[in-house]
Amino acid sequence: MVWLKDILRVANGLSLVAKEALGDVLRQSQGEGGEVGNKLLQSLVKKTIFSATDLTGLTKGKIRPVSVTTTSNNINNSDDTRGQPGSVGGEPLRRLPQSDSIRHVSCISDDNEALITAPSNSGGSAGKIPSDLKAEDPTAAAAPPPPPLGAGTNRDGDVVSPTQTPTPPLSGKKPRKPRERRVPSTPFSRALGFAGLGAGLAWGTFQESAKRLVFGNPNLQEKQSVVSPFLSEKNAERLALALCRMRGAALKLGQMLSIQDESLVPAPILAALEMVRQGADVMPRSQLNQVLDAELGPNWSSKLINFDYEPMAAASIGQVHRAITEEGLEVAMKIQYPGVADSIESDIENVKLLLNYTNLIPERLYLDNAMQVAKDELSRECNYELEAENQKRFRHLLSDAQGFYVPLVVDDLSSRRVLTTELVSGIPIDKVALLDQETRNYVGKKLLELTLTELFFFRFMQTDPNWSNFLYDESAKCINLIDFGAARDYPKSFVDDYLRMVLACANSDREAVVEMSHRLGFLTGKESDIMLEAHVQAGFIVGLPFAKPGGYDFRSANITKSISNLGATMLRHRLTPPPQEAYSLHRKLSGAFLACIKLGAVVPCRQLLLEVYENYHFGNHSDETFAIGSVPR
């Protein structure tokens, strides 16, 4: 489509003109601010989907948008009045636990300027998009349990480690309602959106640089690290706002990039990415009805007793609504935004264009490989029929597992673009971090156990480590699992060697780490000594939790920071992109570690690994996967 490219070229051209015109200013800031900007982008990209470089996937996964409170609520949530469990498809239904965690939400206002910070009742999944945001957290008076030693709380009330810097709001601006906006669903409207973003960023860079020329750089005066004019507060806002408006693949990528390395990421960018993490704008009712009619037929509502038009969550490729089926089952209906599935290819190309514009992506990132993986993953995630199949498979595999629950899929109300599943409740992992140590240890252990079981026994893994995908129900001591769009199989031969490598890392066995890395495709055999050393050391750091018997205290060492430093070396010296399997696998493994770090959990990691190893069957003779109850333990 020539016209689409032209639009982007114009925007890109405008960006380049602005960049050229500002050459001196940029060069001046490259010395200091450019350095920070460079580190920031490298860090963001390297640590997310692109983090599968080697053994350095130890980074934060993307985090799902949260739900927020509403004053109008069509479904009564009290235990006494919610739909009584019935049955669907012959399967008995469970009574749902209640969720009551509280968090805050930040949003950009309608005029693209203001940001709001408002309290919300997320429970990870059980809240709603607000129709009326409250000014005060009603439960603020209730004191949370003491945070882990040395930790404080950020503005959201989240526990932060001593190394974490609280994320400040972008500006102290007036609270505004979040947006209800149509999703740009045609190729033209989407291309226009990206073109507008490109032009906006260029203009923002120009403005910021001009401001610094005239008024000087306040950061310089304060002797703080300087941020490139491209990475200004206004540009950060523009980026976040555009991603939330566009939704789809671009937002998903933005969420993937929304990891926080507090030592590298400037505060305005952190705040903007936080906004992206919180969730997208919501579809207006007319657009929502169009999708539902097209997908489920015009009589879809006759299969429901109740449908709540206020979404409980606005995700990147769809929004989620509560409903009650004829049988009385409370369900979550995930409804895909129109056009996003067809625009993955172009969205990602456009994001790539924007990244290239910054000129900050290091060559050895093998961006094309990473983008290709992202495209494939997103295409699969947009197919809700596939997600339904994955969910059913996990439900079966975990049917006898203690401490895990996979909600039922309601086939009757599902299609390629609509997925209806039993509504579950619980608090996401970051909220579990506020509970007592025993609970945190328990949840940390269960998460790690699940991760190892998925990889080494099921060889089928849900690869999205988002904290909101694990909803802990305290009363049942059960983790409710949702979101199986990113589940995938791993070949037996890969898993065999991967287990050998993990054990080698745990045992600090240098020779075996190198050999397995060759076999798995992380190394070519022609690497320089410096690269080999960085690779092996990164492996040992990842293996640290598995190194010694007894409980490993995830509060004790800053694994992410050590890995991050080695990652920079490997990024400069590596000769090959990571094997394709590693992208999703390392994202998931890093997510499991980060969850344990967030929880401040003490987990008997070595014991868990050795149990797996002792019961593992290497070689081709064991090609069947196990259900968790049948896993030899």
Ligand SMILES: Nc1ncnc2c1ncn2[C@@H]1O[C@H](COP(=O)(O)OP(=O)(O)OP(=O)(O)O)[C@@H](O)[C@H]1O
């Ligand atoms: N069965 C369910 N029970 C409770 N809440 C649910 C359920 N399904 C989805 N949700 C809520 O909707 C949110 C988004 O759902 P989900 O993660 O499945 O969508 P997604 O499109 O994969 O999201 P993302 O864009 O973040 O990847 C969840 O974080 C959760 O809050």
